[in-house]
Amino acid sequence: MVPAPVIQIADLSFRWPGQLQACLEFNTFEIRQGERIFLHGPSGSGKSTLLGLLGGVLMPERGVLNVLGADFARMPASLRDRFRADHIGFLFQMFNLVPYLSVIDNVLLPCRFSQRRLDRTTAGGRSLRDEAVRLLTQLDIGPLLLERPVTKLSVGQQQRVAAARALLGKPELIIADEPTSALDAERQSAFLDLLLHECDDASSTLLFVSHDRRLAPHFTREIALAELNLAQVAGEAA
Amino acid sequence: MKYLIQLAILSAWNRRITLGLTLVAIALSVALLLGVERVRHDAREGFSQSVSSTDLVVGARTSSVQLMLYAVFRIGEATNNMRWESFQMLVAQPLVAWAVPLSLGDSHRGFSVVGTTPEYFDRFRYGQAQPLAFRAGRRFEQIFDVVIGATVAERLRYELGSSIVLNHGSGDVGLAEHSDKPFKVVGILEPTGTPVDRSVHVGLAAIEAIHLDWQGGAPIPGMSIPPEFVSKFDLKPKTITAALVGLKNRAAVFRVQRSINEYSGEPLTAVLPGVALDQLWQVVGVAERALLAVSTMVVAVGLAGLVAVILAGLNERRRELAILRSVGARPGTVFTLLSIEGLAVTVLGAILGVVLLAAMTALLGPLASARFGLAVEMRMIDPQELKLLGAVVGVGMLACLIPGYRAYKLSLADGLTPRI
Numbered sequence: 001m002v003p004a005p006v007i008q009i010a011d012l013s014f015r016w017p018g019q020l021q022a023c024l025e026f027n028t029f030e031i032r033q034g035e036r037i038f039l040h041g042p043s044g045s046g047k048s049t050l051l052g053l054l055g056g057v058l059m060p061e062r063g064v065l066n067v068l069g070a071d072f073a074r075m076p077a078s079l080r081d082r083f084r085a086d087h088i089g090f091l092f093q094m095f096n097l098v099p100y101l102s103v104i105d106n107v108l109l110p111c112r113f114s115q116r117r118l119d120r121t122t123a124g125g126r127s128l129r130d131e132a133v134r135l136l137t138q139l140d141i142g143p144l145l146l147e148r149p150v151t152k153l154s155v156g157q158q159q160r161v162a163a164a165r166a167l168l169g170k171p172e173l174i175i176a177d178e179p180t181s182a183l184d185a186e187r188q189s190a191f192l193d194l195l196l197h198e199c200d201d202a203s204s205t206l207l208f209v210s211h212d213r214r215l216a217p218h219f220t221r222e223i224a225l226a227e228l229n230l231a232q233v234a235g236e237a238a
Numbered sequence: 239m240k241y242l243i244q245l246a247i248l249s250a251w252n253r254r255i256t257l258g259l260t261l262v263a264i265a266l267s268v269a270l271l272l273g274v275e276r277v278r279h280d281a282r283e284g285f286s287q288s289v290s291s292t293d294l295v296v297g298a299r300t301s302s303v304q305l306m307l308y309a310v311f312r313i314g315e316a317t318n319n320m321r322w323e324s325f326q327m328l329v330a331q332p333l334v335a336w337a338v339p340l341s342l343g344d345s346h347r348g349f350s351v352v353g354t355t356p357e358y359f360d361r362f363r364y365g366q367a368q369p370l371a372f373r374a375g376r377r378f379e380q381i382f383d384v385v386i387g388a389t390v391a392e393r394l395r396y397e398l399g400s401s402i403v404l405n406h407g408s409g410d411v412g413l414a415e416h417s418d419k420p421f422k423v424v425g426i427l428e429p430t431g432t433p434v435d436r437s438v439h440v441g442l443a444a445i446e447a448i449h450l451d452w453q454g455g456a457p458i459p460g461m462s463i464p465p466e467f468v469s470k471f472d473l474k475p476k477t478i479t480a481a482l483v484g485l486k487n488r489a490a491v492f493r494v495q496r497s498i499n500e501y502s503g504e505p506l507t508a509v510l511p512g513v514a515l516d517q518l519w520q521v522v523g524v525a526e527r528a529l530l531a532v533s534t535m536v537v538a539v540g541l542a543g544l545v546a547v548i549l550a551g552l553n554e555r556r557r558e559l560a561i562l563r564s565v566g567a568r569p570g571t572v573f574t575l576l577s578i579e580g581l582a583v584t585v586l587g588a589i590l591g592v593v594l595l596a597a598m599t600a601l602l603g604p605l606a607s608a609r610f611g612l613a614v615e616m617r618m619i620d621p622q623e624l625k626l627l628g629a630v631v632g633v634g635m636l637a638c639l640i641p642g643y644r645a646y647k648l649s650l651a652d653g654l655t656p657r658i
Binding site: 048051052055057058077078081082084085086090092096097098099100101109110112113114165177 | 241248249251252558560561562563564565566567568569570571650653654655
């Protein structure tokens with residue numbers, strides 16, 4: 001049986017307001033459940049725009065954009081916001097955490113905005129906090145750090161806390177935007193292993209965006225954004 | 239929503255130094271605004287209560303404002319006096335219950351001298367019809383007895399038995415002295431917060447006595463009548479400056495006023511103190527309104543500072559807002575988050591301002607009362623002040639929609655990846 005599609009894009013075009021040229025133009029692009037996708041592209045190839053589209057904060061000009069069966073191209077913004085909170089975990093490159101919240105509060109953040117994430121987190125019979133602590137422990141963040149302000153953590157620790165936040169409540173799709181670029185090579189690899197392992201645990205699909213092609217072997221499929229994007233993008237910031 | 243408020247508080251705490259300073263600025267400006275409003279209110283109150291229970295003030299023909307100025311506030315001088323016969327005519331009126339004469343024009347070291355009758359201490363009322371009370375001593379009985387107001391006693395350090403010399407005319411320097419006829423302090427009044435505190439009261443006869451050997455505002459050369467002999471002269475006054483009149487029936491006040499104004503013996507003016515005080519306040523009120531305008535602007539500056547601080551902090555928070563969006567916050571949520579912060583600081587500032595004002599009145603109230611005769615009391619906020627406070631919070635709320643709106647636009651434009 002072929003796994004269900006998680007992301008379906010067809011004949012998609014996006015243009016920033018006030019610009020003449022389209023920034024993204026896709027023919028077709030599909031990610032299926034359980035895949036570990038490595039998406040790479042240099043700065044300016046439209047990565048941020050694609051993430052904005054997949055996250056539901058940007059609207060395509062035309063085309064099909066389905067995420068987990070939801071038709072983003074036709075959904076009102078508030079529903080897309082809700083959908084994102086319910087089904088997608090995000091992981092960014094640096095400054096990934098809300099600086100004035102403690103470690104545990106940062107991890108619990110998605111459950112404050114999404115009832116579904118909250119329900120899924122506590123579905124196993126554990127309390128919300130226990131589940132967060134379990135996830136953090138798996139990611140090598142010990143109980144001593146829980147109430148610590150996140151600004152007191154090392155970059156590597158911060159990224160693992162951010163990963164725990166993205167994974168809490170087992171969202172179907174994890175989108176990671178260069179989460180390892182601030183880590184040295186050794187830690188990069190360790191972090192990736194942890195992330196992939198947790199994705200397996202949560203049976204989440206992973207879309208990993210990076211410009212560093214050395215990481216590609218960890219994934220099941222590698223896609224070059226430049227080949228995918230038909231628009232001739234120049235001067236657009238990453 | 240509850241979590242949003244918690245988030246706003248935590249975020250604000252994270253920037254507590256800048257926000258704290260802004261909070262202090264707003265609290266100070268609110269305290270200033272309320273303080274000015276309160277002083278204004280109390281000054282007006284004190285002003286309108288400087289004479290009470292008097293139905294008419296009567297003097298020679300002049301404007302009502304001017305009559306009030308010299309008869310009640312001892313400011314300026316009467317251009318004309320009224321004849322003693324006219325005063326007796328007043329007393330004889332069937333509707334008049336009492337009349338107290340006032341003879342002004344002399345001074346003592348800057349404080350005005352009021353020649354009057356002992357009845358003055360019964361009839362004169364201030365505030366809510368409060369009578370004059372003696373802190374020490376008694377009324378004047380002998381010709382050269384004097385009763386002084388609280389401020390006079392305090393400023394000049396006079397006690398019972400102090401000997402004082404009156405000046406001819408009013409002012410501070412270069413005045414001729416009635417040095418041949420010294421007076422003795424026999425009574426000191428309690429403070430009233432009215433011009434009475436700054437007055438020196440003597441009998442009408444005393445005013446006549448010190449001017450016996452004077453003519454045209456100067457001593458008659460070669461003529462000097464020693465104090466022992468003054469009682470041998472006729473000390474019945476020929477003129478007085480003004481009179482305070484009480485009626486048997488207040489409803490008749492306009493009738494009596496008209497009959498005095500139309501008196502055929504000499505041109506007289508009778509004014510209703512309440513009406514004249516209101517007119518007078520219109521004049522004084524300009525300064526008071528300017529003061530209120532200035533403090534309103536100070537509040538506006540404080541609120542503008544708040545908006546500026548929140549706006550300035552916004553750029554550093556774009557990443558944070560993007561994170562919140564990634565976990566499901568809507569642009570509207572971001573707008574609310576920012577607006578809550580501004581509103582909270584405004585409300586806290588207003589509350590702190592009220593507390594500050596209370597503390598200042600408690601600390602500085604006695605000083606203001608002693609130094610400037612301003613009776614500023616410690617009290618709860620009245621509805622008028624509450625309205626003012628509400629206006630501040632309302633304007634603050636509106637102002638804080640600006641950073642909220644800006645954050646909303648930013649988070650729409652930034653999406654999940656702010657371009658910083």
